[in-house]
Amino acid sequence: MPSELKAQSADFENAFLDLLSSKREVSVDVNDTVAEILAEVKSRGDAALLEYTQKFDRLEITAGSLRVTQAEVDEAVAKCAPESIKALELAAHRITDYHARQKPEDLRYTDEVGVQLGHRWTAVQAAGLYVPGGLASYPSSVLMNALPAKVAGVDRLVMVVPSPDGVLNPLVLAAASIAGVDEIYRVGGAQAVGALAYGTNSIKPVDIIVGPGNAYVAAAKKQVFGTVGIDMIAGPSEILIIADGKNDPRWTAADLLAQAEHDTAAQSILITDDADFAEAVKRAVDAHLQTLSRSEIAGQSWRDHGAIILVDDLEEAVALTDRLAPEHLEIAVDNPEALAAKIRNAGAIFLGRHTAEVIGDYVAGPNHVLPTARSARFSSGLSVLDFMKRTSMIACDAESLKAIGPAAVTLAKEEGLTAHALSISLRLEG
Amino acid sequence: MPSELKAQSADFENAFLDLLSSKREVSVDVNDTVAEILAEVKSRGDAALLEYTQKFDRLEITAGSLRVTQAEVDEAVAKCAPESIKALELAAHRITDYHARQKPEDLRYTDEVGVQLGHRWTAVQAAGLYVPGGLASYPSSVLMNALPAKVAGVDRLVMVVPSPDGVLNPLVLAAASIAGVDEIYRVGGAQAVGALAYGTNSIKPVDIIVGPGNAYVAAAKKQVFGTVGIDMIAGPSEILIIADGKNDPRWTAADLLAQAEHDTAAQSILITDDADFAEAVKRAVDAHLQTLSRSEIAGQSWRDHGAIILVDDLEEAVALTDRLAPEHLEIAVDNPEALAAKIRNAGAIFLGRHTAEVIGDYVAGPNHVLPTARSARFSSGLSVLDFMKRTSMIACDAESLKAIGPAAVTLAKEEGLTAHALSISLRLEG
Structure with missing residues (x-):
């Protein structure tokens, strides 16, 4: 069975820490x-x-x-x-x-002392x-x-x-x-x-x-x-769904299983403030599992790594989401933008009841290669930037070098780098 | 002595390949x-x-x-x-x-079928x-x-x-x-x-x-x-200087030594079309080495890894530079922008005779943490982006899901992912 956590219970923090630190992948040393x-x-x-x-x-x-x-x-x-x-x-x-x-x-500007600065992107x-x-x-x-x-x-x-x-x-x-x-x-x-x-x-x-x-x-x-x-080395896929009780439990259940069917190591988590809805989702998951072609994989992932977190108020989901830093985050509430604005860590956010995460897997437009295993804390999905690189551009003339060169000489000397100091001071004399 | 390569000589390609593949760092397995x-x-x-x-x-x-x-x-x-x-x-x-x-x-737009898309950057x-x-x-x-x-x-x-x-x-x-x-x-x-x-x-x-x-x-x-x-794991520092014969050889020599004094594994390379200038730079290097506090380190780096490449025409430097993909590139010619525009791979470009690379180490403004060991082919210097991450934002309503959902169902079925197909088709029915 999936884990069931209640944010109000005394052992919640420990149970949540277990969830955060659970190893889902067996790493083989090859x-x-x-x-x-x-x-x-x-x-x-x-x-x-x-x-x-x-x-x-x-x-x-x-x-x-x-x-x-x-x-x-x-x-x-x-x-x-x-x-x-x-x-x-x-x-x-x-x-x-x-x-x-x-x-x-690209960026190009001349600053207040006449140094030309900028950067240039190339593929x-x-x-x-x-x-x-x-x-x-x-x-x-x-x-x-x-x-x-x-x-x-x-x-x-x-x-x-x-x-x-x-x-x-x-x-x-x-x-x-x-x-x-x-x-x-x-x-x-x-x-x-x-x-x-x-x-x-x-x-x-x-x-x-x-x-x-x-x-x-x-x-x-x-x-x-x-x-x-x-690019990044992707781990097993994950979804976190924040949903109030006004959703169709069959939709939510299908979304949880869409992650789960990828891999027995995938993880699907639901945060809701409605205990009855949570029960209905669990029943809908079981019902869907009767019909899916990959129900063996999806069922095992759901039982081993799935979780339902019951909170008093969906506002509590904000801090939990940032700690989980999910690859995919669905926010299925009346005003998803308000909640999304408070959340910092997620690879992609799917706003509103009709935005199934699956739409992002195929045709929405954004990339489906997204940070897994809590790395949305510090990294982003695949993008055009991954295939480009930035070159800094710097141009001084004699005048602008006079304005900033002496500070460089001072710092070079402090760092004991006398060839550095010489490179500037020769030009300041010249 | 630093290597001396002539672009016109029969063995140039082999000598250049040696330069490209030379291991400058002893990697210790710790x-x-x-x-x-x-x-x-x-x-x-x-x-x-x-x-x-x-x-x-x-x-x-x-x-x-x-x-x-x-x-x-x-x-x-x-x-x-x-x-x-x-x-x-x-x-x-x-x-x-x-x-x-x-x-x-940040980016936010509504596309032609009514899907709201965008991305959001957070620190x-x-x-x-x-x-x-x-x-x-x-x-x-x-x-x-x-x-x-x-x-x-x-x-x-x-x-x-x-x-x-x-x-x-x-x-x-x-x-x-x-x-x-x-x-x-x-x-x-x-x-x-x-x-x-x-x-x-x-x-x-x-x-x-x-x-x-x-x-x-x-x-x-x-x-x-x-x-x-x-961040990236930085290797020893490098500079490539493209210079015509109209430069002060003492300036160029100081710039070569400013890299060399960092580390005996650092590398300084000069490409020039003027054999007399190359000789004058070599003499200036030797003269500077008499006075520098870190002349032992700088001298060893210059002798072991330094190189002077003599070309007929500085245009030849373009292709060589892209293969070297230097961390730092100085272009000391009359029209440095024209040459820079043709070059693809460099961490930072220092344009013109007065733009000593050292100015970028301290006070120019751009970051001095730059890609080494030919990685400017695919990576960039440290920047604000390294401390931010991008979250994709997607919002469909019932109407826009109708426009793109069927294609997602088709692809999900092709990939054998029936829970994916179900997640969309339930909403299309709903």
């Missing part, structure tokens, strides 16, 4: 295996990449057939239901429109996108990871996706095509991450690698970090 | 020691923190004297030269003014600032790390600084005071990082830890990443 795979790919390039692909994906390919051809992509698109292609196109249009508004502006040259194979191969994730890179202006967007036994998901290829992915290679695992980071004869290296993956992929991304940039 | 220290601080809190402080800093303190008092700060400020305080105040004013212009704007609640003790204790670094957090609106800014044998640098305390640091604790090393990440009775936990440190501090930051956010 670092040594991954280090070996990366070293092999780094030193032997394509040869190692092909060997590992044969071993792990049971796929006999040559360097010449690593890349998925345009003909294969076209064939895949033709196989997809037209309705699904249309849905992807709608999603891509909305994601692009939302992310275009994230593009940062990363090449980005790699990891897409898992098999069941976790989600077309929506391809759009969510690829489109911010395209909007940023990345020159070269490279996708890797394993094809175990030669199988590729046609809708994943369609999503890549719609998103404008430039190159697709049928490789996966740590070996694909290595190929993207170090480059091989067939795959030119990239500057940043994003996208979800299993424990090997996550470990590989951590190990190549520094050589390339990486 | 992970096991650090893991043990962190585990002790996590489980035993203040007791462990005090034991390690006694062991590593030879400092007998109690939980009650961990915190540096306001009286101690005032006393330290009184000890500093008034000129140095004034220089810090000028720097703080300029850094604050520059970083205030980085504050991102991280608490930030920890690591400041090294001893010789590497730089007041300028305190300002550069603390002020972006203050500008972001961080509620609680906590500094840790080891005081080996009880010694604290008065100007570091003065800088903390000027920057508005809220709490200062006289602890350092992995134990201080652990205290910031996990909290102890005396030190409340923070959400993000920034600031430079030795190998133990860097390893500790990596290990607590996830529990808290961290």
Whole structure:
């Protein structure tokens, strides 16, 4: 059964601390295996990449057939239901429109002493996108990871996706095509991450690698970090729903289960001020579980990690939410904006009874790659900024250097850095 | 002697690749020691923190004297030269003014189908600032790390600084005071990082830890990443100077040595199209080395890692610069903006003959914490954004959900996620 906590009970703080600190993921240490795979790919390039692909994906390919051809992509698109292609196109249009508004502006100004200052944003040259194979191969994730890179202006967007036994998901290829992915290679695992980071004869290296993956992929991304940039390593998904008693319990229950069906380690939490509603949601969860295709996973996640927190007043949810810092936060009350304004930590906020979190997974526009495991305290969802970098710009002339140079000389001397002092004082004399 | 490369020579590409891949840092594996220290601080809190402080800093303190008092700060400020305080105040004013212009704007709009979308930026609640003790204790670094957090609106800014044998640098305390640091604790090393990440009775936990440190501090930051956010792990400093023959070789030489004096692993590179100027710079370097207080360090860095690249035309510097992706780039030519506009990868660009890189270390305004080791290809200097996070905002009503909900249902079914489909379809029926 999911945990049930009452904010008024004496042991609430301890129970809440348990909830906060509960480990939902079993971390497998694959670092040594991954280090070996990366070293092999780094030193032997394509040869190692092909060997590992044969071993792990049971796929006999040559360097010449690593890349998925345009003909294969076209064939895949033709196989997809037209309705699904249309849905992807709608999603891509909305994601692009939302992310275009994230593009940062350059800055340039001359300050009161005549120093010209500013910053300039430029796109990363090449980005790699990891897409898992098999069941976790989600077309929506391809759009969510690829489109911010395209909007940023990345020159070269490279996708890797394993094809175990030669199988590729046609809708994943369609999503890549719609998103404008430039190159697709049928490789996966740590070996694909290595190929993207170090480059091989067939795959030119990239500057940043994003996208979800299993424990090997996550470990590989951590190990190549520094050589390339990486996005955050996502943990299991979470939702927190703040709901009053005026919601349809079937809607709330479906939203809790939509998180839970991702993974047995996912977590769904409901905060409500209405005990009867809480009971009704529990019953609706049980009823839904009778019909869902992934009810085994969803049921286990709900029983092991689900929680219902009963509060006297929904205002109490504000502080609890900030401590949980959920990836997804639904606020299903009459005036959700008022409550949202008081909350600091959440990856994304879904306002009002009709805003199912699921709408954000697919077509709302904002990114569905969001901070998990309480990291919304300090980090943000994937965005255009992850594919751009900022360069500071500074220009002094002789006059403006006179205004601020002496202070630099003073501080350089205090820090014992006499070449620093010399660099400025020579110019002040000159 | 520094390497000398000629872009026209047959072996240039190999020599340049050597330069790109040269390892300048000896990485020491301190992970096991650090893991043990962190585990002790996590489980035993203040007791462990005090034991390690006694062991590593030879400092007998109690939980009650961990915190540096306001009286101690005032006393330290009184000890500093008034000129140095004034220089810090000028720097703080300029850094604050520059970083205030980085504050991102919230976004809110209603799209063509009536979905309300946007994002909201909020400051991280608490930030920890690591400041090294001893010789590497730089007041300028305190300002550069603390002020972006203050500008972001961080509620609680906590500094840790080891005081080996009880010694604290008065100007570091003065800088903390000027920057508005809220709490200062006289602890350092992995134990201080652990205290910031996990909290102890005396030190409340923070959400993000920034600031430079030795190998133990860097390893500790990596290990607590996830529990808290961290800034980048900075490598040794670098400068690339693109200069024509019309510069004063003494200025250019001083700039090369200003990087070199930081660390024997620092790197200074000059690209020029004037062989006589290159020779004159080399002679000026040797002349300066006779007078500098840190000439041993600077000389070794220059001999081991310094390089002069002779090109026919400074336009060739563009592609080389993007491959090097230097932390600092000086462009000392007649029209530096034209060259800068073609360059993609650099942490900060210093435009024109009077813009010594050193001015950016102290008083120009932009941050001096910048991406090293070629990471300017994908990352940026420290900024206000590092202390803020973005929350996506989404609101649908019944009407707008009707417009986009069906596409979400289609994609959810394609991905085999029936609870996702149910969450939307219940609302579409409702």
